[in-house]
Amino acid sequence: MPLQNRVSPFGELLAVPARGTLMGNRGGRLHGADRTLGARRWASKQWICCKLAFNGRQRAVWGASYTELFFLDEVTAFAAGHRPCFECRGTAAQAFAALFADSGRANAMDAVLHAERLDGKAKRTHRHRLDELPDGAMIALNGDAYAVRGAHLLPWTPSGYAAPQPRLRGFDIEVLTPPSMLAVLSRGYAPLWHPSAG
Numbered sequence: 001m002p003l004q005n006r007v008s009p010f011g012e013l014l015a016v017p018a019r020g021t022l023m024g025n026r027g028g029r030l031h032g033a034d035r036t037l038g039a040r041r042w043a044s045k046q047w048i049c050c051k052l053a054f055n056g057r058q059r060a061v062w063g064a065s066y067t068e069l070f071f072l073d074e075v076t077a078f079a080a081g082h083r084p085c086f087e088c089r090g091t092a093a094q095a096f097a098a099l100f101a102d103s104g105r106a107n108a109m110d111a112v113l114h115a116e117r118l119d120g121k122a123k124r125t126h127r128h129r130l131d132e133l134p135d136g137a138m139i140a141l142n143g144d145a146y147a148v149r150g151a152h153l154l155p156w157t158p159s160g161y162a163a164p165q166p167r168l169r170g171f172d173i174e175v176l177t178p179p180s181m182l183a184v185l186s187r188g189y190a191p192l193w194h195p196s197a198g
Helices: 074-081 090-099 106-117 179-186
Strands: 022-025 048-050 069-071 128-129 136-142 142-151 154-158 172-176
Touching: 022 074, 069 090, 074 136, 090 179, 106 179, 136 154
Parallel strands: none
Antiparallel strands: 022 048, 022 069, 128 172, 136 142, 136 172, 142 154
């Protein structure tokens, strides 16, 4: 039985066997000794996405330390509200911070992102003009998540993106990616995409 550790663009934690291309955490431990989740879904405002392998470190997933979470790709991590880790993804984190409005300091970014990603305990979404969304933005349409890429919308699944659909124009849409991350993408940050994105 897979652990409930795959993060969807809606910020939900899923128990699916599919593997991701990045890992991360939400600031600490969320699981119990029996390797199941408790009621809380974050331990602090520091939600990060990390490399799967770093400096040869070996971890027991959902062991004695923080709760490891996994993402299809960085586009998914951004939609859920996770920024790049400064330790293992230093170059990406510095590029992200340089494009972040007001302050590139980790604590300041985390405070802004925490307000943008949550409405109480629920996922906060935002309305935006679909035509104006940058590549790497994630939207919700009829209860499903889609990534914006050029003239297409890529349907998200836990194991990869499905066949692209045309990107419609001329209307507002529910956006999963927090506004500050949309701004970073609009300013030129190039997120890591799963190979299925083409």
